Amino acid sequence: MLSIETWIRIGNMSLIGTYRNTFAAIAVVCLLGIKAGSRPAFGQELTATAAVESQDVFLGEPFLFQIKITGADSIDKPDFSALTDFVVREQNLNQTGSSSFSISINGRQVQSNSEKSVLLNTRIVPRKVGILTIPSIEISANGKKARTAPIQIRVNRPAETEDFKLRLSLSNTKCYVGEPVILRAVWYVGTKVGNYELSVPILGNANFTFADPQGAQYSQVQVAGGNVAAVQSPAMLDGRQYESVTFSKVLIPKKSGTFEIPAASVVCAAYAGQQKQQSPFGDDFPFFASTRDVYKKVAVSSESTVLEVLPMPTTGKPAGFAGHVGEYTIAVSATPVDVSIGDPITLTVALSGPAYLDNVELPPLGDQPALAKDFRIPKEIAPGKIAGGTKVFTQSIRAMREDVQCIPPVELVYFDTKSGQYKTARSVPIPLKVKATRVVTPGMAEGVDHVIAGSALEAWGKGIAHNYEAGALVDQRSGPAVWIRSPAWLGLLVFPPCIYFVTLAATVVIRRRRADPLSTKARRAYGEFARNCRTAARGGKCAPALLEAMRVYLGCKLKIPSVALSYRDVEALLVGKGIDQDTLSSLRQFFGQCEADSYAGGSGAVADHSSLVEKGIEVAGKIERRLR
Numbered sequence: 001m002l003s004i005e006t007w008i009r010i011g012n013m014s015l016i017g018t019y020r021n022t023f024a025a026i027a028v029v030c031l032l033g034i035k036a037g038s039r040p041a042f043g044q045e046l047t048a049t050a051a052v053e054s055q056d057v058f059l060g061e062p063f064l065f066q067i068k069i070t071g072a073d074s075i076d077k078p079d080f081s082a083l084t085d086f087v088v089r090e091q092n093l094n095q096t097g098s099s100s101f102s103i104s105i106n107g108r109q110v111q112s113n114s115e116k117s118v119l120l121n122t123r124i125v126p127r128k129v130g131i132l133t134i135p136s137i138e139i140s141a142n143g144k145k146a147r148t149a150p151i152q153i154r155v156n157r158p159a160e161t162e163d164f165k166l167r168l169s170l171s172n173t174k175c176y177v178g179e180p181v182i183l184r185a186v187w188y189v190g191t192k193v194g195n196y197e198l199s200v201p202i203l204g205n206a207n208f209t210f211a212d213p214q215g216a217q218y219s220q221v222q223v224a225g226g227n228v229a230a231v232q233s234p235a236m237l238d239g240r241q242y243e244s245v246t247f248s249k250v251l252i253p254k255k256s257g258t259f260e261i262p263a264a265s266v267v268c269a270a271y272a273g274q275q276k277q278q279s280p281f282g283d284d285f286p287f288f289a290s291t292r293d294v295y296k297k298v299a300v301s302s303e304s305t306v307l308e309v310l311p312m313p314t315t316g317k318p319a320g321f322a323g324h325v326g327e328y329t330i331a332v333s334a335t336p337v338d339v340s341i342g343d344p345i346t347l348t349v350a351l352s353g354p355a356y357l358d359n360v361e362l363p364p365l366g367d368q369p370a371l372a373k374d375f376r377i378p379k380e381i382a383p384g385k386i387a388g389g390t391k392v393f394t395q396s397i398r399a400m401r402e403d404v405q406c407i408p409p410v411e412l413v414y415f416d417t418k419s420g421q422y423k424t425a426r427s428v429p430i431p432l433k434v435k436a437t438r439v440v441t442p443g444m445a446e447g448v449d450h451v452i453a454g455s456a457l458e459a460w461g462k463g464i465a466h467n468y469e470a471g472a473l474v475d476q477r478s479g480p481a482v483w484i485r486s487p488a489w490l491g492l493l494v495f496p497p498c499i500y501f502v503t504l505a506a507t508v509v510i511r512r513r514r515a516d517p518l519s520t521k522a523r524r525a526y527g528e529f530a531r532n533c534r535t536a537a538r539g540g541k542c543a544p545a546l547l548e549a550m551r552v553y554l555g556c557k558l559k560i561p562s563v564a565l566s567y568r569d570v571e572a573l574l575v576g577k578g579i580d581q582d583t584l585s586s587l588r589q590f591f592g593q594c595e596a597d598s599y600a601g602g603s604g605a606v607a608d609h610s611s612l613v614e615k616g617i618e619v620a621g622k623i624e625r626r627l628r
Contacts, residue, residue, distance in 0.1 A: 428548070
């Protein structure tokens with residue numbers, strides 16, 4: 001077939017000698033099927049052509065799905081929602097450039113054309129086995145539309161081999177709505193592998209929310225639909241030694257029902273031996289020959305499993321239940337506890353118990369009647385922070401009356417999956433001293449108690465002398481000798497350097513304290529503890545306050561969080577700092593007596609609180625002398 005340039009050359013040679021140039025141009029354009037002076041029809045059309053990297057893939061294997069668009073240099077974002085049998089991964093939009101040609105006869109251009117094209121590259125992952133269809137995709141650009149043709153692909157089920165096995169399991173096959181379940185996929189590897197792709201189809205299920213297991217040993221691995229935590233270790237299976245990779249994800253069901261957990265799969269490049277490469281200098285130089293590792297594609301699949309999710313019982317469901325599932329404990333601390341009406345009090349609420357606290361939130365404190373009755377509580381609350389198996393929330397509250405004596409217990413209603421019952425976790429009441437607010441008048445704000453108005457201007461009528469001051473001649477000599485003898489001048493000379501050195505010293509002290517605020521709190525901890533103990537002794541039943549004061553003291557001295565500290569939490573740290581066994585025994589007894597009086601419902605009440613106060617001060621004094 002002749003090219004366009006050849007047709008032009010033939011037209012020019014055969015027609016110029018016979019017809020006028022105008023008729024020659026018309027003849028050539030007609031021969032090409034192009035109307036002179038206009039763009040060709042195909043240059044104005046928008047077309048979309050789809051292709052795939054392979055039409056024979058494994059379940060869970062990502063492959064390239066490419067759409068080429070011609071007739072536009074940019075397109076609107078396409079809708080891939082029709083790809084229900086696939087997980088859509090990353091997308092890349094690339095402009096591939098343009099091609100053009102023009103027709104010129106005797107120096108006159110009669111036609112030109114420019115064609116632009118765009119490539120849309122998308123990686124997709126099949127969700128199930130069988131013959132799947134990639135449906136037609138609509139492409140829009142500059143108000144025009146085009147559709148791709150459907151493409152069928154075959155998705156094969158992976159199979160186990162001696163070198164590769166995959167096992168899928170759940171920590172529980174039966175749970176309640178909102179109860180975390182750990183999904184584990186263990187891949188047993190018996191030979192060297194290259195890159196691999198893991199597929200966990202359940203991650204695309206909207207009936208679950210997902211979290212990552214906690215632990216520093218895990219690393220994150222990207223899979224279709226999200227990320228999973230992974231850890232590598234040696235393992236034995238069926239009497240053979242493997243290198244195993246355990247992939248883990250926490251599933252939290254949103255609704256009840258029986259759910260099939262589809263099989264997971266891994267597609268990898270497996271080592272298949274070595275291939276000898278010929279020497280570039282021929283067979284006469286065999287010592288220049290080399291070998292390279294050869295890999296082949298291998299896929300392995302697990303079995304599917306089933307998870308039964310039970311609904312929450314409606315019988316006995318409290319009004320304050322906010323969806324917390326699992327066994328919870330709650331601890332609350334407040335600072336300051338000696339305030340005036342309306343002063344802000346920072347409330348720190350620590351929730352603990354469940355292993356996975358990422359999705360756990362604190363219900364609004366304003367919904368608790370005992371707390372809302374005596375305090376103003378804003379709706380805003382700081383986001384919770386997870387630290388050491390505890391999620392901590394902070395909330396500012398303000399006492400509304402002078403007669404408020406304590407912060408009441410903060411309650412959290414939860415569903416205990418072990419007993420199948422609703423329960424309530426409560427914090428310990430916090431003693432509070434609220435003083436009346438002093439009313440400040442405008443005169444007091446200006447530094448005076450009252451203002452006397454209407455005073456008459458009096459004149460001193462003692463003759464003309466009252467217009468003169470005694471001592472009209474003043475010694476106005478100056479100089480260093482005068483300055484030294486004058487207290488005023490001496491003060492002006494000495495005052496600026498003194499201020500400078502005082503400011504410098506204060507700056508050094510402040511910077512040191514800011515650099516290590518925990519050390520400052522540690523130095524002041526014993527004094528604060530003794531004051532809190534004596535304050536608690538005047539408040540009647542004081543064991544909860546003494547327990548909290550001891551926690552705060554030990555937290556400051558050991559530089560650890562004080563929320564819900566127990567004797568077990570601090571025993572090893574105190575031993576490491578040289579605290580003797582007698583002191584540790586006294587501390588353990590102090591914790592035991594305070595906790596019995598605080599939590600035993602009165603059965604473990606302390607008869608003599610004054611002796612408990614003295615015991616606490618004595619134990620803290622021994623610890624203080626050792627930790628100085």
